[in-house]
Amino acid sequence: MNGLRSTSLGQESRNERGILLHRALVYGSVRDFTDIAAPYLDQGVKAGDAVVVITSPALAAELEEGLGTRTASRIEFIDRDGWFRGPMQTLSDYYDRTRRDWWPRGRLRLLTEPVWTGRTPLEIREWKRHEAILNVAFAGTPSTFVCAYETGAVPPHVIMDAARTHPELLDVEGLRPSGEFVDPAEFYAGCNATRLEPPPPYAARRGFATGELPGLRSFLAEESARLGLPETRSLPFVLAVNEVATDVIRRGGGHGGVWLWAEHGELLCDVADPGRVMEDRFLGYLRPRPLQPGGAAMWAVRMLCHVVEIRAGEQGTVIRMHLKLT
Amino acid sequence: MSSNRVGAMTFGDHLCLPYDNDDERNAILLDYIGDGLRSDHKVVYLSAGVAAGDGAGSGIDGLLGRMTYGTDDAAALSAALAAGQLETGPWDADEAAVLVGTAAGLARAQGYGGVRIIREPDAAGASGCGLERAFADPGVQAMAVCQYDRRWFAAAQVERLEACHDGRVVVNALHDDGVLVITPLYAPPGLRLAGAIDESTLPALRSALLGARRGPHLCLDLSRLDFCDMEGLELLVAAGRGGGVGGMERQVVLRGVPGYLDLMMRISGWEAVPGVFVEEAAR
Numbered sequence: 001m002n003g004l005r006s007t008s009l010g011q012e013s014r015n016e017r018g019i020l021l022h023r024a025l026v027y028g029s030v031r032d033f034t035d036i037a038a039p040y041l042d043q044g045v046k047a048g049d050a051v052v053v054i055t056s057p058a059l060a061a062e063l064e065e066g067l068g069t070r071t072a073s074r075i076e077f078i079d080r081d082g083w084f085r086g087p088m089q090t091l092s093d094y095y096d097r098t099r100r101d102w103w104p105r106g107r108l109r110l111l112t113e114p115v116w117t118g119r120t121p122l123e124i125r126e127w128k129r130h131e132a133i134l135n136v137a138f139a140g141t142p143s144t145f146v147c148a149y150e151t152g153a154v155p156p157h158v159i160m161d162a163a164r165t166h167p168e169l170l171d172v173e174g175l176r177p178s179g180e181f182v183d184p185a186e187f188y189a190g191c192n193a194t195r196l197e198p199p200p201p202y203a204a205r206r207g208f209a210t211g212e213l214p215g216l217r218s219f220l221a222e223e224s225a226r227l228g229l230p231e232t233r234s235l236p237f238v239l240a241v242n243e244v245a246t247d248v249i250r251r252g253g254g255h256g257g258v259w260l261w262a263e264h265g266e267l268l269c270d271v272a273d274p275g276r277v278m279e280d281r282f283l284g285y286l287r288p289r290p291l292q293p294g295g296a297a298m299w300a301v302r303m304l305c306h307v308v309e310i311r312a313g314e315q316g317t318v319i320r321m322h323l324k325l326t
Numbered sequence: 327m328s329s330n331r332v333g334a335m336t337f338g339d340h341l342c343l344p345y346d347n348d349d350e351r352n353a354i355l356l357d358y359i360g361d362g363l364r365s366d367h368k369v370v371y372l373s374a375g376v377a378a379g380d381g382a383g384s385g386i387d388g389l390l391g392r393m394t395y396g397t398d399d400a401a402a403l404s405a406a407l408a409a410g411q412l413e414t415g416p417w418d419a420d421e422a423a424v425l426v427g428t429a430a431g432l433a434r435a436q437g438y439g440g441v442r443i444i445r446e447p448d449a450a451g452a453s454g455c456g457l458e459r460a461f462a463d464p465g466v467q468a469m470a471v472c473q474y475d476r477r478w479f480a481a482a483q484v485e486r487l488e489a490c491h492d493g494r495v496v497v498n499a500l501h502d503d504g505v506l507v508i509t510p511l512y513a514p515p516g517l518r519l520a521g522a523i524d525e526s527t528l529p530a531l532r533s534a535l536l537g538a539r540r541g542p543h544l545c546l547d548l549s550r551l552d553f554c555d556m557e558g559l560e561l562l563v564a565a566g567r568g569g570g571v572g573g574m575e576r577q578v579v580l581r582g583v584p585g586y587l588d589l590m591m592r593i594s595g596w597e598a599v600p601g602v603f604v605e606e607a608a609r
Contacts, residue, residue: 092593211526214505217553235553235586242555246525288594296594297556303593 021144022135023175024166025111026159028151030062032172037111038066040146044109045074050102054078055113055148084115087130088285088302091137095287098143108143116154120264122322124158125191126307131165132187133285146170185281192280196311196320199259199270208245209255216258217242220269227262228325237267237323240304243297244271244319252276253316266306267323274316283310328493332357332471337440339469340461341495342488346476350512353497355444358471362442368433369407372425373446374417417448419456426460430468440467447473455490471495500537501530508534514579516545523551523558531558535565542576549582559590566601581605 027033041063044051053060053075060079064072084090102108114127134145147166149159163169163180164187199205204223208216220238229237241258248256253275260269284298302308307322330341332354345351362369408429426443433441445457457470474487488494500517501508506527507520517538523531538544544565548554554562566578583591583604591597597604 213524213526214522217522236589238553239555239586239590242524242553246555246557249525296560300556300590300593 018140018142020135020138020141021168022131022138022166023144023146023168023170024159024162024178025146025148025170026151026162027148027171030059033059033148033150034062034066036170036172037063037146037148041075041109041111042067042071044107045071047107048105049107049109050105051075051109052078052102053111054080054083055111056080059113059148080113080115083112084127086306087126088305091130091133091285092287092303094134094138098138098141103142106142108141110144111146111148113148116158122307122309124155125194128158128161128165129188129191131162132184132191133282135165135167135184136282137286188282192309192311196270196309196318199268200261200263203259203261203270205257205259207255207257208249210249213242213245213249216245220258220260223260224267227260227267229267229323233323236304237269237321240301240321241269241271243301244321247297248273248276252278262325265325267325269321269323271319271321272316273319276317277312277314278310278317278319280310280312284308327488329496330493331498332495333361333498335361335469335471335495337467337469338461338464340455340457340472340492341470342455342472342474342491342493343495344474344476344484344488347512349515350497350510351473353510353512354495355471355473357498358442358444358495366439368429368436368438368441369444370429370433370441371407371444371446372422374448417456419454419459422456423459426457426468426470427463427466430466434467440469443468443470445470445472447475447478455487458490461492500534503527503530506530510538511545511547514543514545515539515541516543516547516579516581518547518550520550520552522553523561524553524555525557528555528557528561531561535561538565540576543579544576545579545581547581548584548587551584551587554587554590556590556594559587559594559596563591563596563599563602575601578602579605 025033025036027036041051041053051074053063055063055077057079060077063075064077067075083093098108114131116124116127119127131147138145147162149162151159160180163178164182165184166178167181169176169178204219206216206219217238220241221234224234224237225231245256245258248254248271252273255275256271256273258269258271260267262268284300284302286299288296288299298308301319301321305321306324309320309322311318311320330339335341335358343351343354345354359369361367422445426441429443430441443457445455455472457472460466460468461470472487472491474484476484479487497510499507499509503526505522505524507518508530509518509520510516511518515538517534519531521527535544546562546565548562562580563578566576578601580602588597588604591604596602
């Protein structure tokens with residue numbers, strides 16, 4: 001395309017309106033961070049972009065000081081603890097805010113500081129997956145995502161995988177393409193490669209087939225209450241499992257089984273479909289368009305749960321739903 | 327006051343039909359008459375102040391024009407249908423009660439299984455019905471539906487009239503499989519959905535939506551819908567497509583949307599679908 005050249009920081013121009021830039025900012029000190037981030041934000045403000053910062057209050061304060069109040073007042077600051085609640089909620093919030101607030105103003109110039117501490121291994125894997133999905137979910141949109149990783153504060157494997165999920169890397173040396181970057185579908189498939197432990201022997205079990213979902217729903221409501229799920233969250237849980245079971249009946253093997261148990265403060269529910277190898281390629285991560293038949297079910301399931309894992313193989317398919325009990 | 331489906335009526339039932347919508351009233355009476363024909367019952371239209379020799383009461387003519395039975399049915403209908411008139415002209419409770427007993431006896435003598443009474447609406451019965459005396463006999467081979475046009479009475483009068491009956495007669499469900507109950511609504515036109523919409527009840531919902539009368543609006547009362555899956559929700563918000571007059575879109579009004587369904591609509595991004603109006607909960 002005429003006029004499109006390899007990008008360097010601060011040289012994004014109007015001919016990049018429809019291109020997603022997704023960069024990992026790897027820094028060792030707060031000073032390095034502000035040296036890189038402040039010009040990026042400042043140039044966005046000058047260019048009239050929608051400039052948004054999602055970090056800890058401490059980093060936000062550093063940036064405000066570095067930029068000056070006049071520039072900072074034209075930036076939207078969001079607290080990262082409220083934003084990064086769960087990979088699915090965050091993805092949905094990105095979809096909502098970009099369409100409603102940010103893109104109408106122009107190009108989105110985002111600086112984020114994802115949260116990696118206090119996460120379980122499962123959650124960390126899903127947040128890594130989230131970074132890979134952003135490349136697909138926001139492909140071809142006028143957005144720049146710069147995601148900050150502090151080398152001392154974040155586990156090394158997180159920074160290594162950042163190089164695999166971000167097409168470009170940014171540090172005090174400057175901007176360069178990431179040699180480690182992998183196709184998001186490949187990274188996604190890698191996240192599905194770990195084996196699921198089978199349900200414990202004490203898990204409550206029930207089979208289902210067509211016409212038997214009313215009974216399955218009663219079973220789920222009773223058992224989840226027994227395992228400590230508050231009544232107000234019972235129906236969303238039942239809705240999620242019902243959607244998965246419906247999919248097994250209508251598009252899968254036609255019948256399946258449900259296992260339900262609690263461990264480590266979570267309610268877990270497996271739905272097994274012995275009759276199908278389900279293809280999971282960003283399944284339920286790309287927001288359904290209104291009234292596009294069939295596309296909404298797994299999106300809804302993921303939204304209703306904390307984490308949903310899908311494993312398919314010779315034994316069929318298992319969909320494992322995690323809900324926080326507290 | 328109990329509500330009784332017209333299709334579940336049996337001998338000894340004396341029910342009232344307070345109405346303010348003619349479509350709803352006609353639907354109930356047509357089912358009542360149709361069930362009578364199929365069960366070999368005699369149908370008596372009981373009215374006051376109709377000139378003798380007028381054949382079937384004038385109030386029933388419009389109804390019969392709506393019946394869509396074959397010629398055999400039409401012949402059976404004219405044989406089974408009789409008009410009972412009160413000699414005294416205005417409504418007389420004593421005379422009416424006697425007439426029910428006489429009609430039941432006559433029907434039996436004529437070989438019918440029993441008699442179905444329809445009481446014509448009139449303004450004179452405000453003080454009470456009177457037919458309840460005929461139903462004091464538990465063995466009576468008769469049932470009755472007494473019509474009252476709500477628009478003629480004050481609310482307290484309607485209550486007093488209702489109290490003379492065993493209960494209220496209501497329209498038959500379009501579908502009832504123990505999981506999902508679909509009943510027609512008349513003002514505004516639409517459907518009440520109660521129970522659960524899932525993979526097993528979805529086909530019934532689909533055909534009820536297709537069969538709903540065409541018009542510019544379709545009201546879906548969801549206040550008793552305990553469960554609805556995503557496919558069901560898709561069907562509800564798409565119910566306006568091609569359902570209007572001449573294949574145009576119709577406006578879908580969702581009434582009494584439960585909290586979980588509101589959540590599902592927000593999650594799926596369907597809370598603002600063109601042509602779908604979500605009524606605010608009445609609080």
